[in-house]
Every structure is written in structure tokens, then in C-alpha cells.
Amino acid sequence: MILSYRVDRLLAESRFHDCLVFAAEELLATHQEIPKEVRYLSDLQKWLLSQATLALHFEHRLDPARPPISPTNLLRFLAGTPIASRNTVLAFLNEMRHYGLVEQIACADRRQRMFRARPYTEDLIRRWYGTHLEALDRIDTAGRAARLRNDPDLIVYAQTRMARLMLSSSGWCHPPSSVGLFTRAESGSNVLHELAARAPWHLPAGRVWIGPVSASGVAARYRISQSHTARILAAARGAGLIGWEFPGNRGNCWVSSDFVIDYRSWQALKFSAVSEAFSQAVARAG
Structure with a gap:
């Protein structure tokens, strides 16, 4: 069965x-x-x-x-x-x-x-x-x-x-607003999968560090516009879902634990x- x-x-x-x-x-x-x-x-x-x-x-x-x-x-x-x-x-x-x-x-x-x-x-x-x-x-x-x-x-x-x-x-x-921010955008689901799937199963409170993430790298992998990818990432950053170590989206990237939980539930x-x-x-x- x-x-x-x-x-x-x-x-x-x-x-x-x-x-x-x-x-x-x-x-x-x-x-x-x-x-x-x-x-x-x-x-x-x-x-x-x-x-x-x-x-x-x-x-x-x-x-x-x-x-x-x-x-x-x-x-x-x-x-x-x-x-x-x-x-x-x-x-x-x-x-x-x-x-x-x-x-x-x-x-x-x-x-x-x-x-x-x-x-x-x-x-x-x-x-x-x-x-x-x-x-x-x-x-x-x-x-x-x-x-x-x-x-x-x-x-x-x-x-x-x-x-x-x-x-x-x-x-x-x-979907939850954190997920919907990505799924409403053309090719946003690709960015969503890439970010959320990098998180470990056991989540720390608050921020989860997932390594480097750049608009140019994501855009190149999925053959989508870099400016479009940058807008998706900027919207997610503005909503407090993601962030970076240093200004200008440099260094390692983090995602919020709540965002990952929303993704998994969805x-x-x-x-x-x-x-x-x-x-x-x-x-x-x-």
C-alpha cells in the first residue's frame, strides 16, 4: 500500500x-x-x-x-x-x-x-x-x-x-504573505525555493544564515532578468524576510525562521x- x-x-x-x-x-x-x-x-x-x-x-x-x-x-x-x-x-x-x-x-x-x-x-x-x-x-x-x-x-x-x-x-x-511575495512575481518561485531550501531542518530563533546570495547569481542560474531578480530580493529584504552581513547585499545572506516555516507549511x-x-x-x- x-x-x-x-x-x-x-x-x-x-x-x-x-x-x-x-x-x-x-x-x-x-x-x-x-x-x-x-x-x-x-x-x-x-x-x-x-x-x-x-x-x-x-x-x-x-x-x-x-x-x-x-x-x-x-x-x-x-x-x-x-x-x-x-x-x-x-x-x-x-x-x-x-x-x-x-x-x-x-x-x-x-x-x-x-x-x-x-x-x-x-x-x-x-x-x-x-x-x-x-x-x-x-x-x-x-x-x-x-x-x-x-x-x-x-x-x-x-x-x-x-x-x-x-x-x-x-x-x-x-499562501502566507511571506511566500506570496515571491509566488506573485514572474519566476519568483525559483528564488523562493533557492532561499528556503538552503535552511537547515532545525531552525534557530530569528535569523538563519544560508551563505552568499546575489541577484546576478540567481538571475544567471535561472535565465531571468537581473533587475527583476534584484526587485524580488529588495522586496523580501524590505519585508524583513532576508538580509545580508554588509551593506549593498554583500557577504552572507540570512533568511528569517518564520519565513522558512511559512514555506515548509505551504x-x-x-x-x-x-x-x-x-x-x-x-x-x-x-
């Missing part, structure tokens, strides 16, 4: 630190490898739109009577959440089509535009999900990632269930949903 984890159990488990560090390193490495593709996960709104779009696609695969991807259907999927307006949804799907992540499908009503995810896009979400399963395996060596590799179609139900869990989680969609919501959805997918597959 594949275990699932409640948020409180994850936060009480010291090996959750290994899980978080592994996931952060893998996600950041993926950004360096395929920056164009992962820009669709570069802020929380795009992350949620991407997951909802793929969930629509997979639900239609599970049951062709369910609606496929379309602007109207995506808005219905997001009903009850303040995630995106109709114009945002239209722009998002147009961009996904432009970059070849979805393709238009035939529809009897030519006024409607229906889409499906391309196989490459399915591979991308399977890779993302597999990274999180491998991170969870750092806790209990349950072999989740190997199970997905051996049965790739598990992603169809697992991602759908996970997406619905995440969309119903107000704590995930509305990430635990995601990992709990990933574990629960995958456990249900495995049970459903028999």
Missing part, C-alpha cells in the same frame, strides 16, 4: 527536509534545462491554470463525456476560485497553443475552440509529478516514482485528483495532496 501524508505529519517528520531539498534542486534544475516550458509554472497563478488545464484534459481522457479543454470549460473548472478572469484564461490558452503545449481539436460548433494537451505536455506533467513522488520516497522509500515509471497512465487520475485538492485548498491558493499542502492523489490512483488501478 502506498502511504499518503497529512500536512501535520509531514511537518513533524525530519525527513521532510530531505524531501523539500530534493524537490527544490530538481525543480530548479528543470528550469535551467527547459526554461521556456516551465515558465508556465513561474508564478502561482500560472501554476494553478496549468494544473487545471491538464486536469480538464485528463478528465476528458478518463471519460469522453466530460468536457475537453476550452476557455469556457476552464472557467467552469475554476468556478468558486478567484484565480483568473476570462481574459486571463483566454491569454493563457493562446500562449499554450502558441508554444505547442496544447493543440486545437475539431468541434461541431466552429464558434467554440477546443483543445487537448500534446503528448509532450503530458510528459512534462508526468516528470513534474514524478519529481514530487521521488521526493516523498526520500521519507519512506515507498517506491512511488518507480511505480509511476512502470505505469505512466497513473498520472491521468493522480494529477486530476491532485489538481482538485489544490484548487480547493485556500492555504495553497492564498509546501506540505502540496506534498500532502500529491501523496493522497497518488495513493488513490494506485488503489483505483488495483
Whole structure:
């Protein structure tokens, strides 16, 4: 049986630190490898739109009577959440089509535009999900990632269930202000992972020293604008989340313990949903 984890159990488990560090390193490495593709996960709104779009696609695969991807259907999927307006949804799907992540499908009503995810896009979400399963395996060596590799179609139900869990989680969609400062910014999640994952599991009170951090170094690693990165770091510094030994952001960097705790609590919501959805997918597959 594949275990699932409640948020409180994850936060009480010291090996959750290994899980978080592994996931952060893998996600950041993926950004360096395929920056164009992962820009669709570069802020929380795009992350949620991407997951909802793929969930629509997979639900239609599970049951062709369910609606496929379309602007109207995506808005219905997001009903009850303040995630995106109709114009945002239209722009998002147009961009996904432009970059070849979805393709238009035939529809009897030519006024409607229906889409499906391309196989490459399915591979991308399977890779993302597999990274999180491998991170969870750092806790209990349950072999989740190997199970997905051996049965790739598990992603169809697992991602759908996970997406619905995440969309119903107000704590995930509305993260703490310390986390939201990063997730609202384009590519801010990369900076967030890099800073928070450097902290040790056992946190001292107040400041946690994490070594050198510079806007130029972060920008170069993730191929984002140095000025944009500097603005994110400046906003975090102004909020008291980070600081440096010396003026001008020189010397070693520190992050606040409260900021790291907020990050871990927010990430635990995601990992709990990933574990629960995958456990249900495995049970459903028999």
C-alpha cells in the first residue's frame, strides 16, 4: 500500500527536509534545462491554470463525456476560485497553443475552440509529478516514482485528483504573505525555493544564515532578468524576510525562521495532496 501524508505529519517528520531539498534542486534544475516550458509554472497563478488545464484534459481522457479543454470549460473548472478572469484564461490558452503545449481539436460548433494537451505536455506533467513522488520516497522509500515509471497512465487520475485538492485548498491558493511575495512575481518561485531550501531542518530563533546570495547569481542560474531578480530580493529584504552581513547585499545572506516555516507549511499542502492523489490512483488501478 502506498502511504499518503497529512500536512501535520509531514511537518513533524525530519525527513521532510530531505524531501523539500530534493524537490527544490530538481525543480530548479528543470528550469535551467527547459526554461521556456516551465515558465508556465513561474508564478502561482500560472501554476494553478496549468494544473487545471491538464486536469480538464485528463478528465476528458478518463471519460469522453466530460468536457475537453476550452476557455469556457476552464472557467467552469475554476468556478468558486478567484484565480483568473476570462481574459486571463483566454491569454493563457493562446500562449499554450502558441508554444505547442496544447493543440486545437475539431468541434461541431466552429464558434467554440477546443483543445487537448500534446503528448509532450503530458510528459512534462508526468516528470513534474514524478519529481514530487521521488521526493516523498526520500521519507519512506515507498517506491512511488518507480511505480509511476512502470505505469505512466497513473498520472491521468493522480494529477486530476491532485489538481482538485489544490484548487480547493485556500492555504495553497492564498499562501502566507511571506511566500506570496515571491509566488506573485514572474519566476519568483525559483528564488523562493533557492532561499528556503538552503535552511537547515532545525531552525534557530530569528535569523538563519544560508551563505552568499546575489541577484546576478540567481538571475544567471535561472535565465531571468537581473533587475527583476534584484526587485524580488529588495522586496523580501524590505519585508524583513532576508538580509545580508554588509551593506549593498554583500557577504552572507540570512533568511528569517518564520519565513522558512511559512514555506515548509505551504509546501506540505502540496506534498500532502500529491501523496493522497497518488495513493488513490494506485488503489483505483488495483
